[in-house]
Amino acid sequence: GESVGLHLPTLSVQEGDNSIINCAYSNSASDYFIWYKQESGKGPQFIIDIRSNMDKRQGQRVTVLLNKTVKHLSLQIAATQPGDSAVYFCAENIDAGGTSYGKLTFGQGTILTVHP
Amino acid sequence: DTEVTQTPKHLVMGMTNKKSLKCEQHMGHRAMYWYKQKAKKPPELMFVYSYEKLSINESVPSRFSPECPNSSLLNLHLHALQPEDSALYLCASSRQGGTNEKLFFGSGTQLSVL
Numbered sequence: 153g154e155s156v157g158l159h160l161p162t163l164s165v166q167e168g169d170n171s172i173i174n175c176a177y178s179n180s181a182s183d184y185f186i187w188y189k190q191e192s193g194k195g196p197q198f199i200i201d202i203r204s205n206m207d208k209r210q211g212q213r214v215t216v217l218l219n220k221t222v223k224h225l226s227l228q229i230a231a232t233q234p235g236d237s238a239v240y241f242c243a244e245n246i247d248a249g250g251t252s253y254g255k256l257t258f259g260q261g262t263i264l265t266v267h268p
Numbered sequence: 269d270t271e272v273t274q275t276p277k278h279l280v281m282g283m284t285n286k287k288s289l290k291c292e293q294h295m296g297h298r299a300m301y302w303y304k305q306k307a308k309k310p311p312e313l314m315f316v317y318s319y320e321k322l323s324i325n326e327s328v329p330s331r332f333s334p335e336c337p338n339s340s341l342l343n344l345h346l347h348a349l350q351p352e353d354s355a356l357y358l359c360a361s362s363r364q365g366g367t368n369e370k371l372f373f374g375s376g377t378q379l380s381v382l
């Protein structure tokens with residue numbers, strides 16, 4: 153079936169450490185993935201995306217790695233700050249039953265807590 | 269302007285009430301979405317509109333009725349809801365509704381059904 157999930161539901165780090173959030177997906181036909189950050193009382197905020205023809209993509213302080221062989225996605229946050237504390241979701245945008253319409257499906261989420 | 273605006277931010281309604289949630293974007297996007305999010309859970313897709321036509325309905329009960337008056341506006345009409353429908357309702361938009369598009373989300377409407 154189609155599912156996107158996370159290995160760790162919570163992650164606590166010290167300010168300045170690097171954080172790694174993991175995600176597993178099961179749909180081998182998926183070719184576009186997105187990481188979102190959701191703070192309390194807000195909607196999901198786009199962080200970074202990656203297409204299946206790439207293994208790695210870097211943004212400002214964030215890196216996404218894609219391993220298609222084991223269907224694994226990770227988000228690395230460098231020099232984590234208290235403002236990074238939030239719930240992080242991986243999401244998979246798949247074709248909705250051959251219609252060519254995108255259907256964004258979210259994983260379960262990881263709560264990241266950054267201690268000063 | 270990369271904002272998706274949702275109103276109201278909070279809504280309390282009884283099971284016999286009729287209310288509407290509103291969403292607006294001015295990014296020129298042609299696809300708009302409704303998601304439902306329960307506490308401590310991921311958002312779940314409800315409806316997708318692409319070029320003002322309903323393209324995806326995730327078997328949502330008929331007490332939820334979406335409407336897309338134009339490509340910038342999206343409404344969700346609520347009628348005879350149940351307490352279990354209490355949740356955060358998120359609106360999003362994307363360029364056209366294809367499979368390789370990022371979605372931009374609003375801050376949501378927190379709905380409580382009494």
